Amino acid sequence: MSEETLADTIHSDFHLNIQTMNNTFSNIHDFKTRVFEIKERKIGITYIDSITNKDIVNGRIVNEIYKLDYKDSIVDIPVANISVTDNFKKIYSGIMDGKVAIFEGNSNIAFLVDTGLFETRSIREPDSEKIVSGSHDGFVESLNKNINILRNRIRTPNLKSEILSVGGGDITTNVSILFLENIANQDVVNLVRKRISSINLENNLTPGKLEEFIEDNSFSPFPQILETERPDRVTANLMDGRIAVLVEGSATVSILPVTFFSFYQSPDDYNTRFILGSFLRIIRLLGFFISISLPSIYIAIVSFHYEVLPYELVTNIKSSLEYVPYPPVVEALIMQLTLELLREAAIRLPTSMAQTVAIVGGLVIGTAIVEANLVSNTMIIVIAITAISSFTVPIHEMSSSIRLLSFPMIFAAALLGLVGIVVGFMFLMIHLVKLESFGAPYFAPLGPIRFSDLKDTIIRVPYWKMKTRPSTAKPINEKQSTGKKGWAEDGE
Known part of the structure; x- marks a missing residue:
């Protein structure tokens, strides 16, 4: 056994253990140590208040x-979660x-007793993923509460949850992997777990950092992992x-894993009649082509x-x-750059000021820039339609990606x-067809063609018709x- 391992092992000397804890958490004002001597028995507790x-x-x-x-064990204390360890690192x-x-x-x-008290905000609908009908709740910053939200929707023992401690050195972040054991492919689960x-990051891990570490192609402009704050979207994908x-x-x-078309699907598609849901989905996909190509086509x-x-x-146009x-x-x-500046300013400013900036940017600057003959009226219309089209994408990261792609298309047209x-567009399609997300073709079911999956891609059929x-x-x-339809099987 190495010296480092020996140093991490708890001693049989009670006072030495308490001293080790005090030394490790020195200069932490809210670290508390309390020692009791009850019936010739020494017991000490340490915690951060x-x-x-x-x-x-x-x-x-x-x-x-x-x-x-005297004969009772510490594990007899009536608490919900108590574990035993002989390692100081686990205690820290x-x-x-x-x-x-x-x-x-x-x-x-x-013995470690779970008494965690971390303040979290209340559950509410995410501002960036609002819908018309359906549930109006969202995830919060507590891992246990988020798992609770999902378990409340999927009440089956097949919903498995694994906790991984990710990071390097003394700084680690808990990451949970959730999947349905009777549906999810274990090879994909193992691949995700391995990545x-x-x-190995000696820094606080966030979903954005996690995505860069585990995605297939970090240099692609398209996101290969779908990030959401909506429990209903996560539930549907788990199923x-x-x-x-x-x-x-x-x-x-x-x-x-996800596909390109996953970013254009919204819970609203399934909370409305399939005809309307299909129409809205076509509008969003049309917005993708307009956002990328309209300025370049005009040029x-x-x-x-x-x-x-x-x-x-x-x-x-000539006039x-x-x-x-x-x-x-x-x-x-x-x-395009002015629009991005206005959008970034509107996001960073308080809501009341953001509305003012939008009005000033859209009306005052737009009118003034045309009257000064710096930009034509037609270009204002083109850029306005382009901006509106990019905002139809339900997922913010994909919306940002397609706005970015409009710039190389502008230079190509010029x-x-x-x-x-x-x-x-040829290079764009080639890239989409070659791209993968954890072994899944990114542009499926169009590249490669999978007819069975077309029922829920560009349009969606009635849900009872989705056999697979x-x-x-x-x-x-x-x-x-x-x-x-179950009730119609007997010809009623």
């Missing part, structure tokens, strides 16, 4: 310690999690055989291919461009016109419906 529940410490631990007989980690460590004289083991366990990853201290849950037509437009429209001193590509870049746009789960998650139990 600010993150422990004082009612449990005083009512359930201290009072019960005074009632212990437990203390920082809000637990109470109990030492006993002439014993080389210690998360390999993270499809996917895996949810929760990080302590964050209200964002990561879902994997290509005005700069190279104006003959494709009717004569009357060419006259109107709006007559006094603008630079080419359309510069116009587009000015307006260089080669419509040919540049075609070449740009999506194959991209590789579920071990694919069947989820008979494909018929």
